[in-house]
Amino acid sequence: MICGQSEVLIHALLDGELDAGHTRELEEHLQICPRCAAQLGAYRELQQAMSVMPLRYAAPAGLRQRIERALPAKPPIQVASRRSMLKGFVLGTALSTAMAASLFIAVVGTDQDDRILGDVLSAHVRSLQGDHLTDVQTSDQHTVKPWFNGKLDISPPVVDLTAQGFTLIGGRLDYLDGRTVASIVYRRRNHVINLFVADGAAPEHQTVRRSTMQGFNVSRWSTAGLQIIAVSDLNAEELQEFVDKFESGFHPVGHT
16 A cells, blocks of 8 residues: 555545455554554544534624624515415415426426436347347338237337338337337348337327437337337438338328
């Protein structure tokens, strides 16, 4: 141990934050280093002196009087009626309740979105590692779609976009927000697109929301009671092109 390290440990020892192993190392160093031993002694004397030193002092009476004379006179106190006080209390309580409720909804919504986005990104990265990009590997949409039968409560839409430059390469089961979802996998040149599909969304179509996390682009929307999330390292413009073409080829009726 060098003296620079021991100085840090000395402060931790004086604060009662040093574990047994480092305490033993410090004690061995202090036995052979008079300088550090003297420093520890000085710190202990200072600590002892501060423990008995009064840390609060009363201001002189004259100082208090001068300050009070320099302050402006207090305005007269207006006594409000009981009715006005009650009205103000009710209004303030209602306003506070509304603000608290809206804040709670915003915070909960933000936390849930962040958690889902984190799960999406983790699932996407995980799929790129090892050999678990697909459970069923084929470019035939009529093979991928029935593969999910009996594995999920939904029939995820599988759209063949090969002619549009987005090759279908298969599908798999994955997990988002603690539940099993479908992942339809596409490829654009060397870029993989994971299209996650889950149930539980509003029946009406909701606008696409775009996000960027750690270099990956994410597009989220819902339609026909399905929540759909596309994630890839494609640039935002090409991922939006994929979303537009998928939406054009997806027919909610029957989920074909």
